[in-house]
Amino acid sequence: MDRHIRWLLVTPAILIVFALTIFPLGFSLWVAFVRYDFTLGPEHPWVGLDNFVENWKDPVWRASLWRTAWFSVSMVAIELVLGMLLALAMLRPFRGRRALMTLFVIPLFISPVVVGGFFDLFVRRPYGVANQLASWVWPGTVTIDFSIDSPWLYIVLIIADVWQWTPFMFIIILAGLAAIPDTLYEAAELDGAKPRQSFLFVTLPLVLPVVLIAVTFRLIDAAKLFDIIFSLTRGGPGTDTYTTSYYLYQQGFEFFHLGQGTAGAWMFMIMLTFVSYWLVRRLLKPLEEAS
Amino acid sequence: MTDGGHRSRPEAGGATRVVRGRRFRIGGIVRFVFIGIYVTFLLLPLYWMAVTSIKAQDDQLADPPVWFPTDPTMTNFADALNRFNGWKGLENSLIIALVTTMLAVALGTTAAYSMARYRTGGKHLAFWFLSQRLMPPIAVIIPVFLLYSRYSEEWLGFSLIDTRIGLILLYTVFALPFTVWMMYAYFRQMPAELEEAALVDGCSRLQALLKIAWPLAAPGIVSAAAFAFIFSWTEFLFAQVLGRDEAVTVPVALAGMITFFQGNLYGQASALTMVSLIPAVLLGILVQKHLVRGLTLGAVKG
Numbered sequence: 113m114d115r116h117i118r119w120l121l122v123t124p125a126i127l128i129v130f131a132l133t134i135f136p137l138g139f140s141l142w143v144a145f146v147r148y149d150f151t152l153g154p155e156h157p158w159v160g161l162d163n164f165v166e167n168w169k170d171p172v173w174r175a176s177l178w179r180t181a182w183f184s185v186s187m188v189a190i191e192l193v194l195g196m197l198l199a200l201a202m203l204r205p206f207r208g209r210r211a212l213m214t215l216f217v218i219p220l221f222i223s224p225v226v227v228g229g230f231f232d233l234f235v236r237r238p239y240g241v242a243n244q245l246a247s248w249v250w251p252g253t254v255t256i257d258f259s260i261d262s263p264w265l266y267i268v269l270i271i272a273d274v275w276q277w278t279p280f281m282f283i284i285i286l287a288g289l290a291a292i293p294d295t296l297y298e299a300a301e302l303d304g305a306k307p308r309q310s311f312l313f314v315t316l317p318l319v320l321p322v323v324l325i326a327v328t329f330r331l332i333d334a335a336k337l338f339d340i341i342f343s344l345t346r347g348g349p350g351t352d353t354y355t356t357s358y359y360l361y362q363q364g365f366e367f368f369h370l371g372q373g374t375a376g377a378w379m380f381m382i383m384l385t386f387v388s389y390w391l392v393r394r395l396l397k398p399l400e401e402a403s
Numbered sequence: 404m405t406d407g408g409h410r411s412r413p414e415a416g417g418a419t420r421v422v423r424g425r426r427f428r429i430g431g432i433v434r435f436v437f438i439g440i441y442v443t444f445l446l447l448p449l450y451w452m453a454v455t456s457i458k459a460q461d462d463q464l465a466d467p468p469v470w471f472p473t474d475p476t477m478t479n480f481a482d483a484l485n486r487f488n489g490w491k492g493l494e495n496s497l498i499i500a501l502v503t504t505m506l507a508v509a510l511g512t513t514a515a516y517s518m519a520r521y522r523t524g525g526k527h528l529a530f531w532f533l534s535q536r537l538m539p540p541i542a543v544i545i546p547v548f549l550l551y552s553r554y555s556e557e558w559l560g561f562s563l564i565d566t567r568i569g570l571i572l573l574y575t576v577f578a579l580p581f582t583v584w585m586m587y588a589y590f591r592q593m594p595a596e597l598e599e600a601a602l603v604d605g606c607s608r609l610q611a612l613l614k615i616a617w618p619l620a621a622p623g624i625v626s627a628a629a630f631a632f633i634f635s636w637t638e639f640l641f642a643q644v645l646g647r648d649e650a651v652t653v654p655v656a657l658a659g660m661i662t663f664f665q666g667n668l669y670g671q672a673s674a675l676t677m678v679s680l681i682p683a684v685l686l687g688i689l690v691q692k693h694l695v696r697g698l699t700l701g702a703v704k705g
Contacts, residue, residue, distance in 0.1 A: 119517075229657075
């Protein structure tokens with residue numbers, strides 16, 4: 113009986129994922145190896161690896177990969193640290209915690225494309241607020257064009273992402289912290305552990321699995337960063353804020369080189385698979401041991 | 404917190420409190436300064452959205468910026484809801500997000516339960532679920548579009564393009580990896596003894612799942628459900644391509660106001676964004692309730 117039940121329980125989830133992804137994946141794999149270009153006519157001759165090579169010939173593609181890497185790592189690192197500190201600060205109840213908690217989840221409910229649009233409004237010159245605020249705290253009149261001046265445009269993009277996604281880390285880590293039974297702290301206390309030690313040897317190991325899940329999913333999503341770029345900088349100035357996803361979008365939907373865009377997407381997915389597989393193996397270890 | 408101590412062992416209530424104070428937290432003034440700074444950082448853009456939603460057209464892009472509009476107006480709200488697909492978007496988004504959440508939670512928790520308790524599929528199945536999240540949308544969006552607009556008609560007899568069902572199915576697939584992983588981790592860390600006891604007492608596995616494991620996992624389920632809802636509520640790219648008209652969602656309606664040909668309808672966009680935050684408030688309360696519940700459970704055990 114149990115033998116059947118275990119498969120019965122996972123089958124619906126597998127089926128729905130399989131049914132919806134098998135065709136798109138197969139189709140896109142084919143597109144990656146043919147000429148699929150709306151500007152060059154309706155035939156799709158086989159071109160081998162040309163689509164893959166085309167991407168590597170383009171310096172913008174290579175630059176976008178590096179940019180994506182340091183973007184996503186710095187975004188997720190900041191979000192992790194802020195989320196962790198915030199969760200530790202919010203762990204013990206105090207007056208007004210309830211209201212704050214509601215406030216903290218709000219950014220998650222705003223679509224990233226809208227967040228980008230509003231940060232654009234926020235930093236625009238001259239009627240945006242950012243320069244006005246900066247002029248209050250900084251001597252003189254600040255007139256930075258946040259959407260063009262380096263490094264400010266990168267900082268604005270990172271801040272927008274941090275603004276939106278820190279609550280995600282916060283909630284997951286808080287749930288993880290809240291699930292730790294107090295008995296463990298009492299035991300640590302009896303063994304003479306100082307608060308710092310009990311954080312290092314009780315809290316951290318126990319929240320680590322949840323934290324790793326949060327980091328893995330955030331990292332994957334950050335590596336596919338698109339919406340904020342799309343509505344805030346449109347990749348500009350020039351190609352200075354192209355992430356890989358934005359580059360692929362450009363190739364596919366602005367230039368209609370769909371074959372090249374899809375080939376790039378497959379290469380990008382393979383790179384992402386290596387990174388996440390490495391993370392997941394780390395992630396599964398504490399979960400395996402939990403039994 | 405203190406009544407937890409009272410209930411478990413009244414004679415040592417004071418002692419438990421001292422012990423619990425030893426738990427590492429960010430304490431005292433530092434704690435509130437930090438929270439204060441973060442709240443300011445969070446509120447600035449939110450305030451700007453809120454105030455933009457009641458500004459008259461002339462004030463929206465004024466130089467210097469207008470912090471407190473002298474003649475607040477509600478026309479942006481009426482405009483956004485009636486003229487720019489606001490109501491339709493809200494209705495669609497709400498239905499799509501709710502159904503997606505129910506599907507993802509129902510399918511995700513059962514799968515995760517089987518994976519956690521029976522090791523079904525092992526590492527490979529877990530990673531297969533995760534890998535659904537790895538593909539950049541650009542690679543699949545055209546095939547999905549073709550599948551929905553052309554082949555679903557040929558193969559299934561009905562078109563999925565520009566329908567709520569189409570988006571619901573797709574979002575369920577996108578939301579499942581996270582739901583599965585979240586609940587997998589949760590079930591792994593939940594002691595199996597209670598379910599085993601129930602099995603010994605003559606419960607079937609399914610009863611053990613429904614009556615013991617699910618209620619115990621409620622905090623985890625609430626947060627997994629919350630993120631499935633959030634994902635469907637905010638997704639933009641696929642909604643834009645697959646659901647422009649009949650199945651227009653809030654993000655698509657909003658993006659139409661501030662990013663594309665219409666350009667600068669920030670007042671209307673802020674208004675609709677404000678309305679779209681109502682579920683956030685409800686969810687904040689729900690999450691709060693369950694996180695606190697998790698906390699007190701821990702305290703009672705202690």
